[in-house]
Amino acid sequence: MSNIHPTAIIADGARIDPSVTVGPYAVIGPQVVIGPGCTVGAHCVIEGRTTIGKDNRIFQFASLGADPQDKKYKGEDTELVIGDRNTVREFCTFNRGVPGAGGKTSIGDDNWIMAYTHIAHDCHVGNHTTMANNTTLAGHVLIGDWVTVGGLTGIHQFVKIGAHAMIGFSSAVSQDVPPFMTVDGNPLSVRGLNAEGLRRRGFSAGRVAVIKQIHRLMYRQGLTLEAARAAIADLPVAHPEATADVALVMAFLASSSRGIAR
Numbered sequence: 001m002s003n004i005h006p007t008a009i010i011a012d013g014a015r016i017d018p019s020v021t022v023g024p025y026a027v028i029g030p031q032v033v034i035g036p037g038c039t040v041g042a043h044c045v046i047e048g049r050t051t052i053g054k055d056n057r058i059f060q061f062a063s064l065g066a067d068p069q070d071k072k073y074k075g076e077d078t079e080l081v082i083g084d085r086n087t088v089r090e091f092c093t094f095n096r097g098v099p100g101a102g103g104k105t106s107i108g109d110d111n112w113i114m115a116y117t118h119i120a121h122d123c124h125v126g127n128h129t130t131m132a133n134n135t136t137l138a139g140h141v142l143i144g145d146w147v148t149v150g151g152l153t154g155i156h157q158f159v160k161i162g163a164h165a166m167i168g169f170s171s172a173v174s175q176d177v178p179p180f181m182t183v184d185g186n187p188l189s190v191r192g193l194n195a196e197g198l199r200r201r202g203f204s205a206g207r208v209a210v211i212k213q214i215h216r217l218m219y220r221q222g223l224t225l226e227a228a229r230a231a232i233a234d235l236p237v238a239h240p241e242a243t244a245d246v247a248l249v250m251a252f253l254a255s256s257s258r259g260i261a262r
Helices: 195-200 205-219 225-233 240-255
Strands: 049-052 063-066 079-082 093-095 104-107 181-184 189-193
Touching: 049 063, 063 079, 079 093, 093 104, 189 195, 189 205, 195 205, 205 225, 205 240, 225 240
Parallel strands: 049 079, 063 093, 079 104
Antiparallel strands: 181 189
16 A cells, blocks of 8 residues: 555554555554554554554554563453544553453543553543653553543552543552542642533533532542532432533442542
């Protein structure tokens, strides 16, 4: 294909849509699938059982689908799945999963992933996230939709970040971050709710008011987590427009395994 540079190495078996552009000295392995409209930059290495959707832009020197950095890994057939319309900047590293945890690392759609970001084995990233330079995800991290992560931030293995949360620059995230909250620091602290992010996404004043009340119940009224959960569960009675937002928070709190950032 004319849009594949002659110095690129494409293994037999790779399934690459004819519309894909591959830059010089890129290396693509035999189990790789790349959908229409993608661009693969110079010197990228894409290997293993890696499936990439449509209209992704992968910049030079990225490494996608390499073996997981897990001493228990013994060469099993695991995978990396990347959705549509993602931007992956220079020197990003995304690893495949390990068998004991499902064997799959996944990245959703419309994510903006900046240079030197590392996404380790069995991480699952949602849609519309932003990860600034040098974001580091250890294994088994879950990132919800519309999350923003500041540069030079490290996220501990098995941590969950709820939808619409924002993590400030150079933070050490070792506990779960509930949806809608803004956190930063080392040790990590909750600074408030992500009001600007919610405004940009068109949340109504009524929904934002309920989310503010969720923040107060969890962080400003001295309640135990169980008491805060009970109070949050009652909010939709008076504020039915926020039923889905309350349900999102309640489901997140029920699934937390590392404790909630306070």
